[in-house]
Amino acid sequence: MEKSIKINIAGVIFQIDEEAYELLRDYLQSVTGRLSTLPGGSEMIDDIEGRIAELFQSKPSWQTAVISKEEVEEMISTMGSPEDIAGDLDSEPEEGSYTGRAKKLYRDTGNSIIGGVCSGLSDYTGIDAVWIRLVFVLFTLLYLTGALVYVILWIVLPGKGTPVNYGKRVRSEKTARTPRADIRTGNGSSAVGSAINEIFRAFCKFFVILFRVIVAIIGVAFIIAGFSTLFSFLFLSLFHSSFLVPSVFENSMFYLPDFLYFIADPSLSVWLTILTGLVVGLPLLALIYWGIRMVFQFRARDLVLNLTMLIIWILSCVALSIISFTQGISFSDSHRTVQQLSIPASDTLMIRLDDRVSSLDYHREVHLPFEPRNMYLDEKEDIIYVSPELNIYHTDDDPHMQVVKYSSGHSRTDAISKAEQLIYDVNINDNAVDLDEYFTLPAGRRWSGAFMKVRLYIPDNMIIHFEEDLETLMHDDYFGCGIYSWEAGGKYWKMTEGKLKDTD
Amino acid sequence: MNVENNKAQMRKGILEYCILLVISGNSCYASDIINKLKEARVIVVEGTLYPLLTRQKNAGLLSYRWEESSQGPPRKYYELTDKGREYLSELDKSWDELVESVKLIRKK
Numbered sequence: 001m002e003k004s005i006k007i008n009i010a011g012v013i014f015q016i017d018e019e020a021y022e023l024l025r026d027y028l029q030s031v032t033g034r035l036s037t038l039p040g041g042s043e044m045i046d047d048i049e050g051r052i053a054e055l056f057q058s059k060p061s062w063q064t065a066v067i068s069k070e071e072v073e074e075m076i077s078t079m080g081s082p083e084d085i086a087g088d089l090d091s092e093p094e095e096g097s098y099t100g101r102a103k104k105l106y107r108d109t110g111n112s113i114i115g116g117v118c119s120g121l122s123d124y125t126g127i128d129a130v131w132i133r134l135v136f137v138l139f140t141l142l143y144l145t146g147a148l149v150y151v152i153l154w155i156v157l158p159g160k161g162t163p164v165n166y167g168k169r170v171r172s173e174k175t176a177r178t179p180r181a182d183i184r185t186g187n188g189s190s191a192v193g194s195a196i197n198e199i200f201r202a203f204c205k206f207f208v209i210l211f212r213v214i215v216a217i218i219g220v221a222f223i224i225a226g227f228s229t230l231f232s233f234l235f236l237s238l239f240h241s242s243f244l245v246p247s248v249f250e251n252s253m254f255y256l257p258d259f260l261y262f263i264a265d266p267s268l269s270v271w272l273t274i275l276t277g278l279v280v281g282l283p284l285l286a287l288i289y290w291g292i293r294m295v296f297q298f299r300a301r302d303l304v305l306n307l308t309m310l311i312i313w314i315l316s317c318v319a320l321s322i323i324s325f326t327q328g329i330s331f332s333d334s335h336r337t338v339q340q341l342s343i344p345a346s347d348t349l350m351i352r353l354d355d356r357v358s359s360l361d362y363h364r365e366v367h368l369p370f371e372p373r374n375m376y377l378d379e380k381e382d383i384i385y386v387s388p389e390l391n392i393y394h395t396d397d398d399p400h401m402q403v404v405k406y407s408s409g410h411s412r413t414d415a416i417s418k419a420e421q422l423i424y425d426v427n428i429n430d431n432a433v434d435l436d437e438y439f440t441l442p443a444g445r446r447w448s449g450a451f452m453k454v455r456l457y458i459p460d461n462m463i464i465h466f467e468e469d470l471e472t473l474m475h476d477d478y479f480g481c482g483i484y485s486w487e488a489g490g491k492y493w494k495m496t497e498g499k500l501k502d503t504d
Numbered sequence: 505m506n507v508e509n510n511k512a513q514m515r516k517g518i519l520e521y522c523i524l525l526v527i528s529g530n531s532c533y534a535s536d537i538i539n540k541l542k543e544a545r546v547i548v549v550e551g552t553l554y555p556l557l558t559r560q561k562n563a564g565l566l567s568y569r570w571e572e573s574s575q576g577p578p579r580k581y582y583e584l585t586d587k588g589r590e591y592l593s594e595l596d597k598s599w600d601e602l603v604e605s606v607k608l609i610r611k612k
Contacts, residue, residue: 011577031551040558047534047554050577054535057575080549 004066010046010053016067023072027082034086052079107159113200115154130193133200212297219294226287233280268323275323278316282309331449334408335415343399343456346431348463348492351456353470354427354434360385375447376438384445385438388424388452390473392464392480394498395457401426401433402457408449422450437472463494463503515546520556521599522546524584524592527566533579557582565591 003018016024031048035041055075056062079085108119111129118136122129139146286309293300343349362376362385376385388403405422409415424439439452454473458464458481466488474485482499493500519541526532526540534553541547560566565588568580584592 035555038555038558040562044554044558047557047580048551050579051534051538051550051554053577078550080551082551084549085551085555 009056010050012053012057014053014056014062014067015065016072017069020067020069020072023069023076024067027072027076030082031085034082038086048079048085055079105157107154107157109159113197113204115150116159117150117153117157120157121153128193130196134196215294215297219291222287222291222294224291226284226291230281230284230288233284272320272323275316275320278312279320282313282316285309331408332410333412333415334406334449335412335419336404336406337416337419339403339405341401341403341426341428343401343428343433344430345398346462348431348465349399349458350432350465350467351470352432352434352467353437353472354425355436355438356469357385357387357437357472360438382444384441384447386441386447386451387438387475388436388454388473389475390435390454390456390470390479391476392456392458392483392500394481394495395459397457397459399459399462400457402453402455404453404455405439406449406451406453418445418448418450421445422452424452426454435470435473437469458495460495460497463492464500465492466490512548515548518599519546519552520560521592521595523553523556523560524565524588524595527582528584528589528592531581531583533571533581535579537582560588564588 004015005018005021007014007016007021007024028049032045035044035048038044052075055078056067056071059065059071105124106120107116108123109116111119113119113133118132119129121127121132125132136146136150139149286306357374357376360376361378361380363379364377366375366377374387377383378385403424403426405419405424407415407419407422409418421442422439423442425434425436427434433456435454439450441447441450456464468490471485471489474488477485479485479488481495483493492503494503495501522541522544523537526537532540534557537557538547538550538553541553542550547553557566561568561582564585566582567585568582570578571581573579
């Protein structure tokens with residue numbers, strides 16, 4: 001039984017018997033050995049292989065017949081022995097042509113599956129790319145070392161692809177060399193090898209598609225997140241409504257321009273608005289842009305744009321920090337002043353609301369973050385109104401009350417003077433205390449952590465009545481002395497052993 | 505000193521000239537060149553052509569372009585460069601001189 005082998009010479013498939021195969025292999029190896037050290041050696045080898053394929057093809061029945069040893073011998077006598085071919089070329093090299101002759105390692109992008117690293121190594125070492133690929137895959141299973149080395153080589157090695165040729169079906173220098181590798185590695189490796197290569201290719205394609213799909217999904221998420229956040233932000237700052245954001249946030253959200261107006265110097269608030277817009281808006285725009293890029297997966301020369309935007313963003317952050325810091329200094333120290341007021345002893349004390357917010361000509365009501373107190377703004381007079389906080393305590397002394405004013409400032413004395421400047425009216429009559437619903441800051445003064453507590457100290461057996469509206473001053477749930485804010489209004493309470501008892 | 509060796513030396517001497525001559529007529533690919541050289545009986549084994557072609561190409565005398573072929577892989581079509589043409593005209597002159605020299609000697 002004769003064994004026949006399928007070989008590939010210069011891209012043409014031939015059937016060859018074993019004896020003939022060995023002869024051909026030895027001949028090609030010998031020719032390669034002689035020529036590969038010469039300048040342009042690989043090119044000569046390719047040309048010679050091409051001619052050998054042509055000679056075999058010149059037989060009428062080459063497509064069906066098996067190449068015999070005689071035919072190979074005939075071919076060799078036509079082509080000439082390796083010595084004839086090399087002639088005296090290898091003994092008289094051309095001057096200066098030996099530079100750059102050393103074999104170079106590069107990425108063979110013409111025969112690549114991923115980056116051409118394996119086929120480049122194959123070309124350098126002469127080992128079939130399939131085995132090198134298998135080694136890389138095996139080492140990738142070992143803590144990804146294979147993949148890591150591959151990526152490093154991918155970056156480090158220069159690429160050398162299929163030369164720009166005439167026509168599409170053009171065979172590159174590299175593809176022409178593959179058949180020699182097939183012949184060298186021996187029986188059957190070409191079939192198995194190409195099968196494995198195909199599997200590699202399919203896997204890579206699959207992963208590339210999977211990767212792209214995942215990237216696109218992430219991109220869509222980026223776009224949605226970017227747009228919704230941007231819109232919420234815009235709506236919040238422009239229209240003071242959270243539109244897209246669920247109402248859960250409503251209470252904790254604040255209106256940015258108000259916040260700036262209350263805290264910062266009005267001359268700076270325009271800048272603060274712009275800077276805050278940049279600091280918040282730019283990353284969101286970037287998120288949307290990258291989302292779009294990920295979805296459509298296009299390449300853009302946007303390095304300059306990206307860098308510019310990054311620099312603008314960093315500068316905005318710095319500027320905002322500096323302004324916030326210089327403005328924030330007025331919060332660095334805080335202090336309180338306590339004003340003690342005595343209340344005439346009487347059987348029944350009425351606590352009433354005097355100046356009311358409802359009668360105030362204010363333009364805006366503001367919520368500041370982390371501040372439970374309501375603030376009101378009279379834009380015309382540039383006055384800020386804030387409601388104080390009322391609580392009740394038991395005392396063994398005579399009835400009295402305290403007005404505690406708190407403020408922050410850039411120093412202790414500043415804080416004290418600011419606290420003292422808070423304006424709050426209390427009218428104490430024979431059996432009634434009239435409290436303002438708000439205290440005010442001096443006109444033109446920014447809010448700097450000012451708030452106020454009104455404390456009533458009531459001895460045992462005194463009856464006290466809270467006007468219904470007074471509840472607006474009771475910010476805490478617990479009002480004191482055993483009663484809650486929501487039950488205090490409109491009733492007469494008698495202080496008995498430190499607790500307020502309903503007299504009805 | 506044997507006659508075969510001497511003949512081979514002479515053939516080798518003119519082979520490069522003949523290759524340039526063939527290519528100067530028309531751009532052609534390796535098999536065309538081989539056929540013409542075989543016809544003219546200046547080449548014995550085909551393999552010798554390729555190293556010479558490559559050497560001439562590296563010397564800048566030749567250039568090639570790829571062209572698709574209806575049968576088999578694409579082919580390299582060789583052409584003379586300007587440098588090649590100059591080189592060839594030098595060789596032409598030198599050949600004429602040689603022929604004249606031989607004629608002159610033979611007449612005597």
